[in-house]
Amino acid sequence: MAYFQGFIIPVPKKNKEAYRKMAQEVAPFFAEYGALRTVECWGDNVPHGKTTDMYGAVNAEENEDIVFSWIDWESKQACDKAADSMTKDERMEAPGEMPFDGMRMIYSGFELLGKHGQGGPTGYVQGYVAPVAKVKRKPFADMCATMREIAVDSGALHAVDGWAEEIEHGKLTDCKRAVKAETGEAIAFGFVEWPTKEAYERGSAKMREDTRMPPSDADMPVDGERMILGGFDVLLVADSR
Known part of the structure; x- marks a missing residue:
């Protein structure tokens, strides 16, 4: 996987099973066009922030939870080719009623900044979106590489960070507005x-004690005040590799 699409979606709480059913039906369709892996996750611990958060990113309503998902592709070219072909497939016609408001979904394609870990049966996911100055790509990538190593050494199965500089502007929401991105900033998306959730909790405690973690007063290459993040239960993993 050298390219992936990342999504954040507001879904009414009552539609959780309807969303799961829809995801189960469309994942084989994506795989038919070359998707390597589709992962769908439902919000478990998504905090509200002072400046930004995942709820605000998609203008979530009181009765809605957050879905965090991604689709892995072999390359951007493979993704673009699939997108073009899928638009011509009659099966792409939307059903009469979707289990979420697609107008408020945010998504983008991301080049792989780095990954670590062998993977395995996934039960819980940490996800984030963050604004990063384009000129700080190298120090941000270096920091992410260290964090991925610490996470895997602490029990994580797999850690990935992505990077996008060209973000489409949405009518209601988009990835840039989600983190109040400024001129000269790119968007990072990672997970x-x-x-299991228990493994995540144990691992998080272990990570905090790791000497490789940056000190609290370190000059970070990312604005943590505008980062949006959360913990998610896994709804679906469809792996065609």
Whole structure:
């Protein structure tokens, strides 16, 4: 996987099973066109922030939860080719009623900044979106590489970070507005996969004690005040590799 699409979606709480059913039906369709892996996750611990958060990113309503998902592709070219072909497939016609408001979904394609870990049966996911100055790509990538190593050493199965500089502007929401991105900033999208929520909790405690973690007063290459993040239960993993 050298390219992936990342999504954040507001879904009414009552539609959780309807969303799961829809995801189960469309994942084989994506795989038919070359998707390597589709992962769908439902919000478990998504905090509200002072400046930004995942709820605000998609203008979530009181009765809605957050879905965090991604689709892995071999390359951007493979993704673009699939997108073009799928638009011509009559099966792409939307059903009469979708289990979520697609107008408020945010998504983008991301080049792979780095990954670590062998993977395995995923039960819990940490996900984030963050604004990063384009000129700080190298120090941000270096920081992410260290964090991925610490996470995997602490029990994570797989950790991935992505990077996008060209973000489409949406009518209601988009990835840039989600984190109040400024001129000259790119968008980072990443996730850490854990076998269970309990493994995540143990691993997080272990990570905090790791000497490789940057000190609290370190000059970070990302604005943490505008980062949006959360913990998610896994709804679906469709792997065609």
